Amino acid sequence: xxxxxxxxxxxxxxxxxxxxxxxxxxxxxxxxxxxxxxxxxxxxxxxxxxxxxxxxxxxxxxxxxxxxxxxxxxxxxxxxxxxxxxxxxxxxxxxxxxxxxxxxxxxxxxxxxxxxxxxxxxxxxxxxxxxxxxxxxxxxxxxxxxxxxxxxxxxxxxxxxxxxxxxxxxxxxxxxxxxxxxxxxxxxxxxxxxxxxxxxxxxxxxxxxxxxxxxxxxxxxxxxxxxxxxxxxxxxxxxxxxxxxxxxxxxxxxxxxxxxxxxxxxxxxxxxxxxxxxxxxxxxxxxxxxxxxxxxxxxxxxxxxxxxxxxxxxxxxxxxxxxxxxxxxxxxxxxxxxxxxxxxxxxxxxxxxxxxxxxxxxxxxxxxxxxxxxxxxxxxxxxxxxxxxxxxxxxxxxxxxxxxxxxxxxxxxxxxxxxxxxxxxxxxxxxxxxxxxxxxxxxxxxxxxxxxxxxxxxxxxxxxxxxxxxxxxxxxxxxxxxxxxxxxxxxxxxxxxxxxxxxxxxxxxxxxxxxxxxxxxxxxxxxxxxxxxxxxxxxxxxxxxxxxxxxxxxxxxxxxxxxxxxxxxxxxxxxxxxxxxxxxxxxxxxxxxxxxxxxxxxxxxxxxxxxxxxxxxxxxxxxxxxxxxxxxxxxxxxxxxxxxxxxxxxxxxxxxxxxxxxxxxxxxxxxxxxxxxxxxxxxxxxxxxxxxxxxxxxxxxxxxxxx
Numbered sequence: 001x002x003x004x005x006x007x008x009x010x011x012x013x014x015x016x017x018x019x020x021x022x023x024x025x026x027x028x029x030x031x032x033x034x035x036x037x038x039x040x041x042x043x044x045x046x047x048x049x050x051x052x053x054x055x056x057x058x059x060x061x062x063x064x065x066x067x068x069x070x071x072x073x074x075x076x077x078x079x080x081x082x083x084x085x086x087x088x089x090x091x092x093x094x095x096x097x098x099x100x101x102x103x104x105x106x107x108x109x110x111x112x113x114x115x116x117x118x119x120x121x122x123x124x125x126x127x128x129x130x131x132x133x134x135x136x137x138x139x140x141x142x143x144x145x146x147x148x149x150x151x152x153x154x155x156x157x158x159x160x161x162x163x164x165x166x167x168x169x170x171x172x173x174x175x176x177x178x179x180x181x182x183x184x185x186x187x188x189x190x191x192x193x194x195x196x197x198x199x200x201x202x203x204x205x206x207x208x209x210x211x212x213x214x215x216x217x218x219x220x221x222x223x224x225x226x227x228x229x230x231x232x233x234x235x236x237x238x239x240x241x242x243x244x245x246x247x248x249x250x251x252x253x254x255x256x257x258x259x260x261x262x263x264x265x266x267x268x269x270x271x272x273x274x275x276x277x278x279x280x281x282x283x284x285x286x287x288x289x290x291x292x293x294x295x296x297x298x299x300x301x302x303x304x305x306x307x308x309x310x311x312x313x314x315x316x317x318x319x320x321x322x323x324x325x326x327x328x329x330x331x332x333x334x335x336x337x338x339x340x341x342x343x344x345x346x347x348x349x350x351x352x353x354x355x356x357x358x359x360x361x362x363x364x365x366x367x368x369x370x371x372x373x374x375x376x377x378x379x380x381x382x383x384x385x386x387x388x389x390x391x392x393x394x395x396x397x398x399x400x401x402x403x404x405x406x407x408x409x410x411x412x413x414x415x416x417x418x419x420x421x422x423x424x425x426x427x428x429x430x431x432x433x434x435x436x437x438x439x440x441x442x443x444x445x446x447x448x449x450x451x452x453x454x455x456x457x458x459x460x461x462x463x464x465x466x467x468x469x470x471x472x473x474x475x476x477x478x479x480x481x482x483x484x485x486x487x488x489x490x491x492x493x494x495x496x497x498x499x500x501x502x503x504x505x506x507x508x509x510x511x512x513x514x515x516x517x518x519x520x521x522x523x524x525x526x527x528x529x530x531x532x533x534x535x536x537x538x539x540x541x542x543x544x545x546x547x548x549x550x551x552x553x554x555x556x557x558x559x560x561x562x563x564x565x566x567x568x569x570x571x572x573x574x575x576x577x578x579x580x581x582x583x584x585x586x587x588x589x590x591x592x593x594x595x596x597x598x599x600x601x602x603x604x605x606x607x608x609x610x611x612x613x614x615x616x617x618x619x620x621x622x623x624x625x626x627x628x629x630x631x632x633x634x635x636x637x638x639x640x641x642x643x644x645x646x647x648x649x650x651x652x653x654x655x656x657x658x659x660x661x662x663x664x665x666x667x668x669x670x671x672x673x674x675x676x677x678x679x680x681x682x683x684x685x686x687x688x689x690x691x692x693x694x695x696x697x698x699x700x701x702x703x704x705x706x707x
């Protein structure tokens with residue numbers, strides 16, 4: 001897989017230029033961008049240094065030329081962090097993951113200020129190579145550095161579950177389609193009269209013969225992607241002529257989707273016009289970007305077709321759309337895009353066919369399909385109407401996993417992982433259903449013929465023999481989404497309380513910016529979920545009975561209704577008063593204000609944090625606050641309540657000692673009642689995760705009128 005990501009390393013020589021290039025980067029099939037390089041002749045008098053030569057190859061995606069130069073540079077005594085990153089990135093782009101992980105680990109161990117996203121990316125690659133323990137360690141480091149517990153815990157859970165799924169595979173048989181795969185990239189198949197039309201880097205064919213004018217893509221020195229037809233289709237068939245017309249293009253073409261009666265074809269193509277916004281000078285060459293677009297052609301006669309028409313006209317320089325698929329009746333078209341307004345990097349969207357035959361403006365498929373990461377390659381099953389898509393954001397084995405969901409438009413069921421062996425720790429995508437016993441997928445898993453291959457997925461006809469009973473899972477994730485009832489927008493920082501009704505225990509989490517929280521719960525219990533936030537009416541679910549035998553994640557949707565405050569119209573309107581930036585109920589966490597285990601004294605590092613709070617209180621004398629102290633789950637509830645109260649009092653006394661009026665301060669200890677993560681009683685956690693719960697928070701309790 002040639003996957004390009006952006007990491008803001010501090011020592012990159014090209015600085016903003018390199019970041020612009022990465023931000024506009026295209027991975028031929030996985031991302032939705034394409035880089036076009038316009039090179040200029042270099043002066044014969046220039047004698048650039050070895051690292052500059054390597055960087056020029058790197059910027060132009062000539063990774064095979066760049067990586068031996070970086071290897072030479074890394075043999076020196078003094079090495080730069082960006083050489084480590086670029087060597088790793090080159091090997092990853094060349095699909096040599098073992099070497100890539102080696103250099104990523106060297107970088108992570110050497111550079112203590114590396115960005116959290118790079119830690120996450122390196123851990124994902126370790127997960128792909130099935131280095132489970134190492135991956136989990138770096139996911140924990142990512143959690144400590146970023147505080148993103150949801151993404152880290154999902155990755156860790158996927159690593160653990162992936163091992164379980166591989167030990168207990170489904171009954172599907174996976175067979176490489178050696179009759180059509182080459183030593184290049186072959187993927188993205190679609191069915192045409194029981195035969196396959198697919199995307200490939202092999203040379204383009206015209207009436208069964210290879211064309212002589214195939215253009216080469218400088219990324220990998222292979223031909224641009226084009227559409228191919230399986231050899232079993234009779235040469236001279238109309239589909240060959242149609243494919244030939246679509247392939248008559250300068251850049252990448254494919255994949256393709258058909259209407260049920262085969263009178264309209266929708267296909268992905270590189271947008272012809274470059275996006276000038278990303279063009280930047282770099283010595284003697286410049287870089288521009290091209291996005292993807294969806295075009296469609298339709299029959300105008302017995303053997304005649306229309307000219308290509310854009311699905312969304314004129315948007316090719318603003319964002320990418322690709323991977324079209326149609327609903328059963330052809331009235332809804334789904335696709336992947338990085339357009340603004342989505343949930344993550346790329347989302348699944350849809351358009352509806354209007355009465356005049358045009359397509360509506362795009363709409364998002366919603367939070368049960370899309371995540372803050374990547375969703376792409378949607379395919380509608382023509383038999384059931386279910387959607388299959390690839391995702392890096394749902395709990396999976398590694399890379400892209402294939403998921404299934406039932407529904408339509410923006411209303412879908414929970415997305416289910418298709419498990420092993422359909423999914424692997426590598427990239428698995430573009431799942432096409434022929435019937436209930438024969439399917440196809442694309443994957444870059446090891447032992448294939450090329451960088452990507454097409455695989456047949458066969459399900460044996462069920463036998464009457466007694467099936468082996470698989471061990472039942474013991475935990476399940478309850479994913480809660482909180483929305484504004486009036487606007488349907490996600491509500492962040494709302495309190496979601498999970499109550500175990502059998503044990504009468506409660507765990508509180510706050511929703512993230514997408515209105516989501518995740519609770520890992522045991523299967524053998526009953527639950528109720530409640531969401532609340534200041535100035536909103538709370539909402540709660542009915543009883544929840546997790547069925548771990550069917551799903552690994554249960555979705556709960558709650559709505560909060562905003563209060564409409566009653567405002568009495570004053571008889572006399574005085575002059576406008578200055579308004580405080582704070583309001584009652586505002587809360588914030590004093591990051592890095594931690595306590596030693598079983599202690600409540602103010603440490604030296606904590607004193608610096610409290611000094612910043614003194615500054616805030618002096619700057620805003622109109623506010624009164626409550627300092628709430630929290631412990632981890634170890635020790636008894638009574639002990640933790642007393643310890644947290646002492647910690648809160650210590651923090652308040654420190655503020656009083658530094659000049660803050662004690663009438664403005666309240667001390668409150670909550671013990672272990674409001675944990676920030678899953679480390680409850682009986683849960684084995686590292687010391688670093690327990691320390692995240694030993695914290696002090698601030699809540700505004702009163703705001704006085706300002707003069």
